[in-house]
Amino acid sequence: MNSEICIDSLWKIYGGSADSAIKQLQSGLDPLDLYQRTGLRAAVRDVSLEIQTGEIFVVMGLSGSGKSTLLRLLNGLVRPCSGEVSIQGRRLSSLGPVELNKLRREQMGMVFQSFALFPHRTVIDNAAFGLEVAGVPRPQRRGLALKALERVGLGDECRKYPHQLSGGMQQRVGLARALALDPPILLMDEAFSALDPLIRSDMQELLLELQAERQRTIVFISHDLDEAIRLGDRIALMQDGQVLQCGTAQSLLSDPASRAVRHFFRDIDSAAVLDVAAIAAMPNFLLVDAAGPSAALDAVVGDPVYVLDESKRLRGVRTCSNGWIEADQLETLRAGTRLRDAMPLVASLAYPPPVVDSAGCFLGVITPRLLLRSLEVNV
């Protein structure tokens, strides 16, 4: 089993006894009706997710969609009404308070939207908080905390108090506090939402750097789709306590499960999300298993003609205007390139640029017409 966090049909209802409410909702009652009739509020409805080890998993939704509650269910700050959360194969409901605290100390760090730094502690004592609670001796925990602070670029500020720092720096302290214990799981609750856009993008970069250094399982809550797309290996879209769809940004964009999902992506620049490989199409004229310019090629009438060898590698292209172009002089697009980055090339070349995968195999070409149509899809 590779999944670090396993969520199995989880329910959380606020405001009273949940059992009958869950039954009613399961049989199709609208949660708004439930709220108006009984005052019970369904925050999380029948959510099942598997979060893999080492991935950045973004839970995306508008405010009130239940995403923060979902995050708090993962470390037991909120107890589910029904369903089960398993962390590394251990069921949360089977843990006593002491074991739960041990799990929180050793396995998970949390970062808060409001930073939640302790105002009476210096920066280094804030960063060392988790270690202090875990009973690590003072010199040792100070060393570890300082290392975490240096990693987030705050090594020199460690004797200040939180209120003496800017918002961005405060959240770096929050991140250092979560990193000091070096936990395999990071829970981030709208961690960058309170920061201004430039700082936010810096912090996103820092998070990606940290992830590149040491793979952690990061569950990131966000209401910002751009942030979700930038950070997330996978994204779960939540609305009214339910997960609408879960998958990579591209699969959500190109293959939305419902109108609601499409609605979310309405304002998203699909050129920034879609991969050239996803829209590449076979060219009209393709010659396979030919050795470059030859009688066979001359026999083909058309423009341009793409020539592949037997292992589907590109040999070259014949165009009317430029004649034969060898493969090593061709401009190609690698799979994984975003449409936005491919646009200049598509616009400037005389022939539609071919797309190749990481092994060099030909996947298709991007014509200007294809490009325009793919942008139009989500409008």
Next chain:
Amino acid sequence: MVQALPFGSAYGFAAVHQAGALGLAVDAAVVWLLTYAQSLFDVVNAGVMALVVFTETLLAAPSPWSFALIVAGLGLWRVSGGFALFALLGLNLVLAMGLWDPMISTLALVLTASCLALLIGLPLGVLSARLQPVWRLLRPCLDLMQTMPAFVYLIPAVMLFSTGAVPAIIATLVFAMPPVVRLTQLGIRQVPVDLIEAGRAFGCSELQLLWKVQMPSALPTVMSGVNQTIMLALSMVVIASMIGGGGLGDVVLRGIQQLDVGLGFEGGIAVVILAVILDRLSQSLRLEGERTVEARSRRWRSLWRTP
């Protein structure tokens, strides 16, 4: 006169005839306590007496001049130079008026009563912040303790503990305790939710949550409670001179009884000086780091450091 106040069950019954049914019941309860729990009160009496004697001996040990210098030094460290000067001059005035010894015994009463009030009040405050039923039970009691006219405490205090310093301290203790309970409860309840969440998310046990998150965050509010308790204790100790508490209250009381305006004024001024000193010093407990000598000396040193 102190001796003329009702004392003992014989006087108690004599007074009952003026009270209604409720008063009769309260009186009966006090008489019952006197009959069956006398040994308990004796133990409390001896304990509090030992405490107040110890405190007074300790406070009277340094000479007036060194005492004033110590207070001024504390003021310089925690408050400001101006306050230190005021403390020095004020204590000098008390000494000049010949009220040094009464002031020391008043101070001993205040400190003993406040310490006991904090010893009981702080845990009660913590408990009522964490357990809703405790708070629901305690709240009307605190209302009662705070709004009941201060003189009313003197009567049962005298009946249970006779006259002198001990009933004065007990009455003061009851009167001065509510603020510290209330403000401790308030301080802990007001700790921001996200801090509590952060504490729990990093694996705090309940006890760690209290000591590492809630108490430090509530400290300024708790310290205002401590300050209020000390100030209320001072005002009550003066009133408690009517049951033989002694100290500056005695001087004021003599002024009233002999219609001696000058004597009353001197006693009053001494109380005010003591009050200002106690207030500023106990308020300074609330201030964080910035105003300590350490921070100030850092500021001075930074002037010499080349940038």
